[in-house]
Amino acid sequence: MFILAVAGKETEGAYSVTSATGEQVLYIFEDEDDAIRYALLLEDQQYPEMNVIEIDGKLISKTCELNNYNYTIITKNDIVIPPQDNDFI
16 A cells, blocks of 8 residues: 655655545555556646655554544545645645
8 A cells, every 4th residue: 555745754744635524534545556646646736746655554544543534545446636726835
């Protein structure tokens, strides 16, 4: 499994999106190529450079559940595009 983090700031947190209800949701990608493509889409929208980080899927989901943090697993069959409103600009 893979997550995204701002290059050079990987220890400060992972990329997440804001849901329709205003909650942060961590994107966890099953496939590295999908994570890379999403990172490139973010950069095209003027986000900072993103690094793709390999993680243990069971560990990250357990960590999110223990900390009451929302997450979603992006499968190979899912299509996700970055939100248009960008807090990094």
